[in-house]
Amino acid sequence: MKNLLIVCALILTACGAAGRIPWEEVRPLLSTEDSVQLYEFQMLHMNGTEEGLLLVSMNTVNRPRLVLTSFFGMSLFDLEGTAEGYQVHYVMDVLNRSRMLDLLWDDFSLLFEPYSRKGFPPVRNDDGAIVMLMTGNGILHTVIRAGDHVNGYPSTILIDHPALRLSVRIKVLQDAEESLCH
Numbered sequence: 001m002k003n004l005l006i007v008c009a010l011i012l013t014a015c016g017a018a019g020r021i022p023w024e025e026v027r028p029l030l031s032t033e034d035s036v037q038l039y040e041f042q043m044l045h046m047n048g049t050e051e052g053l054l055l056v057s058m059n060t061v062n063r064p065r066l067v068l069t070s071f072f073g074m075s076l077f078d079l080e081g082t083a084e085g086y087q088v089h090y091v092m093d094v095l096n097r098s099r100m101l102d103l104l105w106d107d108f109s110l111l112f113e114p115y116s117r118k119g120f121p122p123v124r125n126d127d128g129a130i131v132m133l134m135t136g137n138g139i140l141h142t143v144i145r146a147g148d149h150v151n152g153y154p155s156t157i158l159i160d161h162p163a164l165r166l167s168v169r170i171k172v173l174q175d176a177e178e179s180l181c182h
Helices: 002-014 098-112
Strands: 037-045 048-058 064-069 075-081 086-091 130-135 142-150 153-161 166-172
Touching: 064 098, 075 098, 086 098, 098 142, 098 153, 098 166
Parallel strands: none
Antiparallel strands: 037 048, 037 166, 048 064, 064 075, 075 086, 130 142, 142 153, 153 166
16 A cells, blocks of 8 residues: 555656746846946967956847957957847957857857757756756867856856867956946
8 A cells, every 4th residue: 555655656746747947038148238247258278368358238239249358458359249140340360260259159149048059958056047058069069157146147157168178267247337337
């Protein structure tokens, strides 16, 4: 009798539907508020490290605009989203390779629209925020880890391309609101 009750309980709990958050309701990893957002940026690659400040805003067609500057004020790149993809306003000669820019744009697009790639379900925390997202296979394999969530957005994001030995770390600058003119 006891075994029959246990089997019934197992069957009833195993047949339940798991609660899922639809992809379209998943929040982006980077804030898409109306103001300019400021992040600390670090890119580690085989030949060294690039560091600077990443300014993120949304343009008039609700696509992201990304400006990466060094800590000394020199612009490294300025990319703006369009309906067809992205437009390059400025890029340093070192980064001026179409594959490099395409890879950076794909990475940032995933941060703004994590539901854009089907077939790669994210790992979420208890609040439904994305903690880890893996996409691609082989050389295009990408692992995105988000941590220290504050107000629904992560404070730190690590984008890792293991096969390319390339990683990008983005961290929210604390108290950046007072340093920018809105």
